[in-house]
Amino acid sequence: MKKIQLIFLQIAIICFSLSSCNLDQIESSFPDYNSAHSAGLFNHSWIPQELIFKSMTDIHQKTDLDLNTCIFAYKLAGTDIDSLSKRIFKTRGQNRIITNISLPKWFNTKVHSSNWALYDKRESDTVFIIIDKSQSKVFGWRNNK
DSSP: OHHHHHHHHHHHHHHHHHHHSOTTEEEEEEEEHHHHHHTTGGGGOSSOGGGOOTTOEEEEEEEETTTTEEEEEEEOOHHHHHHHHTTOEEOOSSOOOOOSSOOOTTSOGGGGGSOOEEEEOTTSOEEEEEEETTTTEEEEEEEOO
8 A cells, every 4th residue: 555655656746847847948058159050049030030140159048938938148249239239229118027937047137127129020029139238248038929
């Protein structure tokens, strides 16, 4: 009898462990554009083509496939930061706060307290980004349609 109870307890622990795992969240990191490109990171369009630059370094991306959400961050050369800055505009109203995906350490906490810039591509969905010029870093969030 005790052996059967032990087996049921083990099965319950395994089921609980599997149900609490977030298997739908995928996190990727790459040192530069070439390694990210070779690995196919840009093939899924989580980071829109218009936001991809060959000067990208320290690239991070986390997706939640259940929620169809992605956050990303990367560093850019100064000229590319300037080019990107010309294509975005500030959001109106309240700050956009990301609540539906667990934020990794590389996604800077000051992003939560900043006004998001908006990259608006009419034929697709909307991408929210913020540029930290002091670090030459881009932080972004999107819901992919």
